[in-house]
Structure formats: structure tokens, C-alpha cells
Amino acid sequence: MSDIKAATLEYATRLGDDSVVLGHRISEWVSYGPFLEEDIAYGNVSLDYIGRARMFYTYAAELAADGRDEDDFAFMRNDREYRNLLLMEMPKGDFAYSQVRQLFADVYYTVLLPELLQSKDETLSAIAAKAIKETKYHLRRSRDWVLRLGDGTEESHKRTQKAVDQLWGYTHEMFDMDETEQLLADEGIGVDVSKLRDAWLKMVTDILTEATITVPEDSWAVRGGRTGYHTENLGHMLTEMQIVHRSNPGCKW
Amino acid sequence: MTPQEEQFWAKIEAEEKIEPKDWMPDDYRKNLIRQISQHAHSEVIGMQPEGNWITRAPSLRRKAVLLSKVQDEAGHGLYLYSACETLGISRSEMIEQLQTGKAKYSSIFNYPTLTWADVGAIGWLVDGAAIVNQVSLQRTSYGPYSRGMIRICKEESFHQRQGYEAILALAKGSPDQKAMAQDALDRFYWPALMMFGPHDSESAHSQKSMQWKIKRETNDDLRQKFVDQTVKQIEVLGLEHPDKAIKWNEERGHYDSSDLNWDEFWSVINGNGHCNRQRIEHHVAAHDEGEWVRDAISAYNEKKRAKKAQNAA
Ligand SMILES: [Fe+2]
Ligand SMILES: [Fe+2]
Ligand SMILES: [Fe+2]
Numbered sequence: 001m002s003d004i005k006a007a008t009l010e011y012a013t014r015l016g017d018d019s020v021v022l023g024h025r026i027s028e029w030v031s032y033g034p035f036l037e038e039d040i041a042y043g044n045v046s047l048d049y050i051g052r053a054r055m056f057y058t059y060a061a062e063l064a065a066d067g068r069d070e071d072d073f074a075f076m077r078n079d080r081e082y083r084n085l086l087l088m089e090m091p092k093g094d095f096a097y098s099q100v101r102q103l104f105a106d107v108y109y110t111v112l113l114p115e116l117l118q119s120k121d122e123t124l125s126a127i128a129a130k131a132i133k134e135t136k137y138h139l140r141r142s143r144d145w146v147l148r149l150g151d152g153t154e155e156s157h158k159r160t161q162k163a164v165d166q167l168w169g170y171t172h173e174m175f176d177m178d179e180t181e182q183l184l185a186d187e188g189i190g191v192d193v194s195k196l197r198d199a200w201l202k203m204v205t206d207i208l209t210e211a212t213i214t215v216p217e218d219s220w221a222v223r224g225g226r227t228g229y230h231t232e233n234l235g236h237m238l239t240e241m242q243i244v245h246r247s248n249p250g251c252k253w
Numbered sequence: 254m255t256p257q258e259e260q261f262w263a264k265i266e267a268e269e270k271i272e273p274k275d276w277m278p279d280d281y282r283k284n285l286i287r288q289i290s291q292h293a294h295s296e297v298i299g300m301q302p303e304g305n306w307i308t309r310a311p312s313l314r315r316k317a318v319l320l321s322k323v324q325d326e327a328g329h330g331l332y333l334y335s336a337c338e339t340l341g342i343s344r345s346e347m348i349e350q351l352q353t354g355k356a357k358y359s360s361i362f363n364y365p366t367l368t369w370a371d372v373g374a375i376g377w378l379v380d381g382a383a384i385v386n387q388v389s390l391q392r393t394s395y396g397p398y399s400r401g402m403i404r405i406c407k408e409e410s411f412h413q414r415q416g417y418e419a420i421l422a423l424a425k426g427s428p429d430q431k432a433m434a435q436d437a438l439d440r441f442y443w444p445a446l447m448m449f450g451p452h453d454s455e456s457a458h459s460q461k462s463m464q465w466k467i468k469r470e471t472n473d474d475l476r477q478k479f480v481d482q483t484v485k486q487i488e489v490l491g492l493e494h495p496d497k498a499i500k501w502n503e504e505r506g507h508y509d510s511s512d513l514n515w516d517e518f519w520s521v522i523n524g525n526g527h528c529n530r531q532r533i534e535h536h537v538a539a540h541d542e543g544e545w546v547r548d549a550i551s552a553y554n555e556k557k558r559a560k561k562a563q564n565a566a
Contacts (some may be wrong), residue, residue, distance in 0.1 A: 046320055
């Protein structure tokens with residue numbers, strides 16, 4: 001396998017991991033939302049991410065060409081092999097926590113996907129094209145929620161500020177590059193995320209400010225998702241997610 | 254009979270729909286509220302046993318299918334709450350009745366989902382039984398309910414096919430998978446039959462509802478339809494029929510079957526099934542935890558309104 005092909009396989013896997021982990025976390029809200037409409041909306045967003053994961057993994061499987069399929073990528077890899085960003089794996093927390101995480105992720109995709117759309121790799125570009133539309137809706141939703149929660153009651157404000165403070169340190173690694181991603185960026189296949197932080201920060205700052213939320217200082221950062229150095233949360237999440245699939249090896253569903 | 258009553262009965266007689274603005278007898282209204290809200294609550298509580306498997310679905314495709322099914326059920330709940338609101342009761346009143354046990358929901362959801370196969374069994378048998386009932390309710394006399402049923406039935410048929418397909422994959426899979434499918438069938442078959450309610454002779458609301466054409470077919474007739482259609486489906490799966498007494502009756506043109514365990518039926522209805530307490534607790538907990546969120550929305554909207562008024566002044 002050429003270096004570029006191997007890097008693309010790794011890249012598609014990373015993006016698939018981000019999607020499946022976040023999609024799973026959102027799905028945990030179904031039947032636990034503050035009202036029925038919200039259960040439906042959560043289901044929608046989760047479905048979009050699961051759909052994205054399937055597209056990225058299917059592409060990864062195609063590149064790997066070793067007989068694996070999308071489900072082997074999702075269900076047969078351990079937490080140490082997962083390469084998702086830490087932000088995605090954080091537990092669902094309270095409603096404010098989930099919505100703030102969602103805002104950070106949605107703004108991230110808002111700045112990332114248009115770049116991925118330009119990829120010389122047709123499959124990645126096609127996935128981006130589909131995802132861009134979904135992300136528009138996602139961002140409208142998480143932005144609205146953060147505005148309402150931030151500028152709602154004293155309690156909702158407090159919870160929202162706390163979520164922002166607790167999650168901020170996990171956002172920095174979203175803009176880290178490593179050799180693999182640099183190679184792909186140089187080839188016009190992958191996105192140079194290091195160039196996206198300013199745009200992300202500007203959008204997030206505008207929204208948080210309007211929501212009367214204080215933007216935290218960049219005083220701490222936790223990193224490791226892209227190297228498989230995860231928080232303790234991912235292992236539990238995958239244990240649950242993979243249990244049925246792994247208990248019945250080689251089965252079709 | 255007053256002229257209003259005469260008009261009402263003339264409409265019922267002529268198979269015309271009663272609409273929200275029409276005059277209707279008090280009992281008719283009450284009966285409808287009971288039935289529609291119970292149906293809405295069933296959709297909502299039904300999200301729990303299936304939602305129980307969203308995070309453990311064994312493939313990404315199945316996860317997506319299940320997620321969208323549960324989402325559909327939430328949509329049905331929403332739609333039915335709106336239909337019920339046309340009768341002069343609010344959603345929050347209905348939720349309170351659910352949480353205090355004043356309103357019921359389908360007892361089937363008080364049975365636990367213990368394996369992945371249960372998700373397939375629910376789609377196949379529970380949605381399947383619901384469709385038999387709901388197809389009949391498409392002809393119900395109350396307009397908004399009838400239209401709701403027409404719309405909801407389409408999605409329920411889709412759920413039923415997907416559920417059957419999921420069970421089929423297991424039945425044709427490994428021995429363990431097949432055993433899982435059989436176990437789910439054995440557990441859900443009987444409660445699915447109970448979804449049609451008690452024998453007509455025992456049913457408190459049946460007779461009145463039939464006169465009003467709220468209900469169009471009796472519990473026992475609907476149950477028989479379901480029994481009949483399920484025999485062939487079980488055969489195709491290559492699973493064993495849970496009812497050893499199932500036997501074609503040439504004379505009746507129907508299958509004969511065992512009577513149900515009505516003690517269990519009443520026990521679950523009366524709140525003592527495996528999951529009755531858990532289901533309500535879950536609903537209450539989510540609702541209570543959501544309170545600060547709902548308060549935040551009101552406060553935010555209030556601030557926006559005040560600001561707008563100030564700007565206008
Ligand atoms: Fe439904
Ligand atoms: Fe239904
Ligand atoms: Fe359904």
C-alpha cells in the first residue's frame with residue numbers, strides 16, 4: 001500500500017471514529033430528553049452521525065481491502081485502537097453539557113467540511129458534501145440551545161458556563177496536525193486543521209458572548225484522541241456498544 | 254333527543270366523521286380522550302424497551318434502523334397528543350395523568366427487552382398487532398384520530414417489515430442467534446395477543462365504543478386476525494409456534510388457539526408487571542430533569558419579548 005493510501009485509510013478511520021462516537025453519545029439521549037420534540041431532534045442528529053460513520057468506514061474498508069467491512073471497524077477495534085477526538089467521547093452529562101459539546105463539534109464541522117469538500121479524493125469530498133447540509137441544521141439547533149440556556153435562567157446559565165469551562169480544554173486537539181494528516185494536507189486530500197482554529201474561535205466566541213457566557217482562557221489542554229490515548233469514558237462506551245456484536249463472532253445481523 | 258344529539262347520531266349513522274368543532278356527547282369526548290391519550294402514551298413509553306437496545310445494536314445499519322424507528326414512535330406520540338388536544342385537554346395534563354397512573358398505556362411495554370432479538374420481536378409482533386388494531390381504527394368516527402391512524406399505519410407497516418427482517422436474519426443465522434429469536438418469540442407472542450384487550454364479554458368500554466363507532470371491530474375478532482396471520486410468518490422463519498394448541502379449523506376458517514393467561518394480563522394492567530414501575534420512573538425522571546431546560550426556554554423567550562417591547566416603545 002502506498003504511503004498516501006495508508007494515510008487516507010487512517011484518515012477515513014479517524015473521521016469515522018469521530019462520527020460513530022459522537023453519534024453514539026447523542027443516541028443516549030433518546031427517551032431522556034426534556035420533551036418529546038427534543039427526543040426526535042436528538043434521534044435525527046444521531047442518525048446523521050451514524051450515517052457519516054458508515055460512509056467513512058465503508059471507504060476505509062475499501063482502502064484496506066482485507067475483507068473487513070464497516071462493522072469490523074466499529075465493533076472489532078478496542079479503545080486503544082480508536083482514534084476519535086476526546087471531545088466526542090465525553091459522557092452525555094446534563095443537557096447543557098451535551099449541547100455545549102454539540103456546539104463545539106458543529107462549529108468544528110462548519111469550518112472543516114467546506115475544506116474537505118475541496119479534497120482531491122472524490123469519496124471524501126462526496127461525504128463532505130452530504131455532511132455539510134446536515135451540519136447546517138445541527139449548528140442551527142445547538143446554537144439556539146446554547147443561546148437559550150446561556151441567557152435563560154440563573155440555573156441554566158450556571159450549567160452552561162460550567163459545561164463550557166469543563167469542555168474547553170478538550171477542544172485544542174481538534175486543531176492538532178500529525179505526520180499522517182500533514183502528508184494528506186500537502187497532497188490536497190486532507191484538511192490542515194491547524195489553520196481552522198481562528199475561524200472556529202471567532203464563531204464560538206460570538207455565540208457564547210451572545211449567550212452571556214464567558215469564553216474561557218486557554219489555560220489547559222488535554223490531548224491524545226488521535227493516538228489512542230483516551231479518557232476513561234471511551235472504554236465503557238465501547239464495552240456497551242460492542243457487546244452483542246462481539247458475543248456472537250462472525251455472525252450476520 | 255335534542256337536535257344536537259340527533260345530528261350527532263345522524264353523522265355516526267352515515268359514517269361521517271365527527272370534527273373538533275362539532276357538538277358531541279360528553280361521554281363520547283371522555284371516551285376518546287381516554288383512548289387517544291392511552292395510545293399516545295403507548296407510543297411514548299414504547300420508546301423505552303426499544304431504546305434499551307440503541308446503544309447495543311450489533312451493526313451500524315441496525316443501529317440506524319432502530320434509532321429511526323424509535324424516533325418515528327416519538328413522532329406518533331406527538332401526533333396523537335395533538336389529536337387529543339383537539340378534545341380540550343392539554344399535553345401537560347395528559348402527561349400528569351400518565352405519571353400518576355390515571356391514564357394507562359399498552360401493557361406490552363411492561364415486558365422487559367432482554368436480548369437483541371426482542372427488538373426484532375417487538376417490530377414484528379407488537380407493531381404487527383398494533384397495525385391490525387389501527388387499520389380498523391382508520392374508520393373510527395372521530396376525524397383527527399382517523400386521519401392520524403392513516404398516517405401512522407404507513408410507518409407501523411414499515412416497522413413491522415423491518416422487525417420481521419431482523420428476526421429472519423437471526424432465525425437464519427447461527428444456532429445461538431436462532432435460539433435468541435425463538436426465545437424472543439416465546440416471550441413476546443402471548444403478550445402481543447393480550448394487546449387486543451380482554452375478551453369482549455370482559456371489556457368495560459367495548460360496547461359503548463362500538464356504538465359510537467370509535468371502535469370498529471371487537472377485541473376477539475382483531476385478535477383472531479393476528480393469530481391467523483402470524484402462523485405462516487412463524488413457519489417461514491422456521492421457528493416453533495409458541496402455542497402448541499394452534500390448529501386450523503376448517504369450519505370457522507380460522508386457527509383455534511389456547512386461551513391466554515388472563516391472571517397475568519390483569520396483574521400487568523394493574524401495575525405489577527416486570528417493568529411497570531421502571532417505565533413510569535424513567536418517564537418521571539426524564540421529565541423532572543428536563544424542567545430546568547423548559548424553564549430556561551420560558552425565561553429566554555420572556556426576555557426577548559420584553560426587549561422587543563422596550564425597543565418598540
Ligand atoms: Fe408507533
Ligand atoms: Fe401505535
Ligand atoms: Fe411502530
